[in-house]
Amino acid sequence: MSEFYEGMAEILEIDLIKISSDFELHSGEAAWDSLAIVSTIALADDCFGVMLEGKALAGCRSIADIEKLIIILKKV
Amino acid sequence: MINQSSAVGRNVQVTGAGIAGVVSCLPERRISNAHFEAQFGEAAVKDVVKMIGVENRYWTDENTSTRDLCAKAGQHLLSNLNWLPETVDALIFVSQTPDFRLPATACALQADLGLSSACIAFDINLGCSGYPYALWLGMTMVQTGAAQRVLLAVGDTISKIVDPTDRSTALLFGDAGTVTAIESATGQTAVFVLGTDGSGVSNLIVPKGAFKDYSQVNDPRLSGKAADCLFMDGGEIFNFTLRAVPALVSETIKRSGVSLEKYDAFLFHQANLFMLKHLIKKSKLPFEKTPINIDQFGNTSCASIPLLLTSSLKERLREESMKLAMFGFGVGYSWAGVSLNVGPLKCVEIIKC
Numbered sequence: 001m002s003e004f005y006e007g008m009a010e011i012l013e014i015d016l017i018k019i020s021s022d023f024e025l026h027s028g029e030a031a032w033d034s035l036a037i038v039s040t041i042a043l044a045d046d047c048f049g050v051m052l053e054g055k056a057l058a059g060c061r062s063i064a065d066i067e068k069l070i071i072i073l074k075k076v
Numbered sequence: 077m078i079n080q081s082s083a084v085g086r087n088v089q090v091t092g093a094g095i096a097g098v099v100s101c102l103p104e105r106r107i108s109n110a111h112f113e114a115q116f117g118e119a120a121v122k123d124v125v126k127m128i129g130v131e132n133r134y135w136t137d138e139n140t141s142t143r144d145l146c147a148k149a150g151q152h153l154l155s156n157l158n159w160l161p162e163t164v165d166a167l168i169f170v171s172q173t174p175d176f177r178l179p180a181t182a183c184a185l186q187a188d189l190g191l192s193s194a195c196i197a198f199d200i201n202l203g204c205s206g207y208p209y210a211l212w213l214g215m216t217m218v219q220t221g222a223a224q225r226v227l228l229a230v231g232d233t234i235s236k237i238v239d240p241t242d243r244s245t246a247l248l249f250g251d252a253g254t255v256t257a258i259e260s261a262t263g264q265t266a267v268f269v270l271g272t273d274g275s276g277v278s279n280l281i282v283p284k285g286a287f288k289d290y291s292q293v294n295d296p297r298l299s300g301k302a303a304d305c306l307f308m309d310g311g312e313i314f315n316f317t318l319r320a321v322p323a324l325v326s327e328t329i330k331r332s333g334v335s336l337e338k339y340d341a342f343l344f345h346q347a348n349l350f351m352l353k354h355l356i357k358k359s360k361l362p363f364e365k366t367p368i369n370i371d372q373f374g375n376t377s378c379a380s381i382p383l384l385l386t387s388s389l390k391e392r393l394r395e396e397s398m399k400l401a402m403f404g405f406g407v408g409y410s411w412a413g414v415s416l417n418v419g420p421l422k423c424v425e426i427i428k429c
Contacts, residue, residue, distance in 0.1 A: 034244055034310040035127050041314050042354045051318055054311020 004070075007043040008063060011036050021064040032060075044070055084320075084327040085271025085411065093218035094261030094416070095211075097157050097423035100254040100379065100386040101149035101231075103136040104428050109247065116243050124247050129349020133250030133374030135235040140429060142173045143181045145253025146229035147188040148429045153227075153255050154189065156423035161189055165223035166196035168213060170206040170230040170378055172407070173237065174199060177286065185229055196223060203280075204345045204406025206230055206378030208414040211402075212268045214258040226258040232377035237282055239305035248348065249306075250374030253429075254382035266416035267332040269324060276409035279312040313406070314351055318358065320411050321403065325359040328401055328413030339365065339415075340398040341389060345405055346370040346380040378404070385418070386426045393419040 009016040012030035014023075025032040037057045044052045044066075050073035052066070060066050080087045109131060112121050125131070136145070146169065154161060167189070169182035182197035191197075196217075202209055207230050214226040231253030238245045283290035284303035291303035301307055321344075329336060342361050344352055349370050356366050367388035376383055381402050385393060392398060397419045405411035 031123075035123060037311045038127070038314045038350070041311065041318070042350070045318065045354070045358070051315060054309065054315050057311060 004043065004047045007047065008040070011039040011043065019063065021062065021067060023063045025060060025062060040066065048074060050074055082327060084323045085269040085413075087327070087331050088212060088268045088270065089265055090212065090215040090219050090268065091265045092260055092262060093215035093258055093266070094264045095418050095421065096257040096259045097153050097421050098254065098256045098382050098385050099149040099153040099156070099423060100252055100383050100426045101145040101152075101429050102134040102373070102426060103140060103145065103251055105135050105137060107133050107135050112247055115240065115246070120243060121247070124243055127348065127350045128248050128375075129368075129370050130247060130250070130374045131371045133235075134252065136233050136251045136429075140233075141175050142171050142231045142233045142251075142253050143169075143175050143184055143188070145233070145251070145429050146231050146255055147185060148427060149253050149255040150185065150189045150227060150229060152425075152427050153257055153423055157257055159225065159257065162192045164189070164191045164195060164225050164227055166214070166217055166226045167191060168198060168200060168210055168226065168228050170200045170202055170210045170228065171232050172201055172203050172377065173233045182229070189227075202408070202410055203232065203377045204347065204380070205404035205408065205410040205412045207345075207381040208268065208402050208404045208412035209270065209410075210256070210378075211258070211266065211414055211416075212270060212412070214256075215266055218258055218260050224260060228256040228258060230254050230256065230382060231379045234306065234375075234377055237304075237306045239302045242301070242305070244310055245306050245308050248375050250376045252373065252376040252379035252383055254379045254386070256382055264417060266414055267328065269328045269331060269413045271320070271324070271411050273316075273320075273409040276312070276316055279309040279316070279409075280407045281307050283307060316409050317347065317351055317355060317405060320409065321355045321405050322359045324403055324405065324411050324413045325361065325401070328403070328415055332401070332415035334399060334415060336361075338399055339401055340392075341400055342366045343381050343384045343400060343402045345403060346373070346375055346384070347406065348375065383426075386424055390424050390426075393421045393424045395420055
């Protein structure tokens with residue numbers, strides 16, 4: 001997950017050290033907007049070869065929620 | 077003629093027609109990113125620009141329409157090719173920003189350009205996929221003998237329908253009108269792949285202004301949005317391009333029977349820099365053969381591919397024949413790819429309106 005976390009840190013403009021599964025996307029510290037969603041779709045494609053759906057990402061509340069989506073897609 | 081379909085689209089070969097010349101016409105007014113700082117703030121503009129990659133775009137004033145840009149481009153093209161207006165048999169206007177809901181803008185352009193009354197003229201409502209579609213139709217008209225000389229007027233003025241307060245679209249789009257001349261070309265074959273997925277209708281839409289009001293439908297994404305302006309769901313559009321574009325690229329190349337390294341350039345609709353880079357990488361194409369000009373002109377809808385011909389490839393196309401593949405994709409959803417030879421062209425340039 002480290003490459004993914006590095007990417008998420010860059011997308012959210014947050015120090016890498018703060019990024020973990022528990023990180024809240026709507027905490028106000030990061031901008032979880034349409035630009036971030038598009039970047040996350042590309043990041044997951046690069047890191048895991050999966051395509052996250054924009055709609056599903058928009059509903060995520062934490063990085064753990066994104067990871068759950070990735071795990072489901074990787075199993076398919 | 078070999079016509080087949082696959083999951084990616086209809087595969088069509090057209091023979092005996094080619095591009096004779098291309099002119100792009102840009103409005104005079106250049107809009108730099110500084111223009112948006114008052115509305116969105118410097119930091120937000122920087123964030124958006126980092127993603128979309130647009131540094132400048134050209135916008136028309138309120139009195140100038142796509143038709144005006146295309147009329148200027150058409151006059152310049154006819155005169156540089158030494159084509160008398162009465163020798164043009166057909167004119168197709170491809171745009172989402174016509175002058176009126178009716179009549180067809182192609183009729184107005186027939187008069188603007190002084191074409192014969194024995195001229196076929198009609199409009200096609202397509203956006204980002206429009207240029208390969210126009211080539212397919214124009215070349216098919218030549219192949220069937222319906223026309224010997226065809227003008228494809230392809231352009232949009234999306235600046236007129238963006239909501240200036242919507243940062244996901246306000247900075248992205250530029251205006252341009254282009255005209256491409258098609259005539260018979262012995263021994264030439266163009267290979268097309270053409271497809272559609274209407275399940276994406278609501279993801280890139282102007283909800284109101286024609287004859288059905290989508291803004292009345294209960295779609296939470298539209299709440300608080302201006303109903304007569306362009307709405308874009310960026311995440312959905314990106315998902316669509318990831319599904320459609322790499323497959324379109326590989327199908328077009330495969331159907332052409334030409335190996336990847338024989339191509340001189342791959343021309344993508346200039347959608348958004350971040351998306352483009354990702355799509356080029358995913359399509360396994362060499363970056364050095366994939367020109368990008370979205371930084372200079374923004375996303376110009378259906379005009380972006382002819383704008384690449386008249387900017388990035390202008391010098392080479394004047395001198396030599398190039399093996400090109402072009403890929404248009406977006407609103408609809410609609411997509412189209414083509415593999416063909418272009419050049420040497422007698423006229424390939426950008427003018428200002």
